[in-house]
Amino acid sequence: MELTQNKQAKILDIKPSMTSSENDFDFLQGKWKVHNRKLKSRLTNSDEWTEFEAELHMKKTLNGFGNLENFYSNNNGEPYEGMAIRLFNKTSKLWKIYWIDSNGTTMDEKPVTGSFENGLGKFYTNDIFNEKEILVIYQWDATNPEHPKWSQAFSTDNGKTWEWNWKMELSRIE
Structure with a gap:
């Protein structure tokens, strides 16, 4: 997959990998236990993490061209x-x-x-966080489909550097 960005217009030009298909997320079907590590404060040079458990349920839909994921947790006593x-x-x-x-x-x-390419999925967007323009990446590592990992990062310099601020490790329930 290739990512280029028009810096003046803030437009992402994302090219798919040669192997990209509707089956890329098949590894995620079912129910999963999720261990989360999330930065307490993003884009503040924080190194304090909060950890919590969650559950993820995913099923294919739209004749395989879509899927729905439900994520459930009880973090800090709040559902x-x-x-x-x-x-x-x-x-x-x-x-x-x-x-x-x-x-x-x-x-x-x-x-x-x-x-996805070779079990690694990279997904991008431009966004705003705390009044700052950022580039966001969601990354899925399915190189071990029985223990996939998801992570999220923000960049304030168009992807030159990244702050990884949320990481999830999954273990299959069913």
């Missing part, structure tokens, strides 16, 4: 639910991933977009 909606575009061969959660109850207006 939290998130949902990822992933859609594969047959023409562009790219995935778009939309996120909704019980904190904001609105769907991402800027989904991450990308594809």
Whole structure:
């Protein structure tokens, strides 16, 4: 997969990998136990992490060209639910991933977009965080499909450097 960015217009030009397909997320079908590590404060040079457990359920939909993920946790005594909606575009061969959660109850207006290559999925978008323009990456490492990993990072310098601020390690329940 190739990523280029028009710095003046802040437009990402994301090219799919040669192997990108609607089957890229098949490894994630089912139910998973999730161990989370999340930075307490993002883009503040923090090195303090909070850890918590969650559960993730994923199923394919739209004749295999989409999938739905439900994410459940109880962090700091508060129930939290998130949902990822992933859609594969047959023409562009790219995935778009939309996120909704019980904190904001609105769907991402800027989904991450990308594809997998050799078991590693990279998905990007431009966004705003605390009034700063950022580049976001969601990364799925499915090189060990029985213990996949997800991580998220922000960049304030167009991807030259990244702050990895959320990491998840998954173990299959069923």
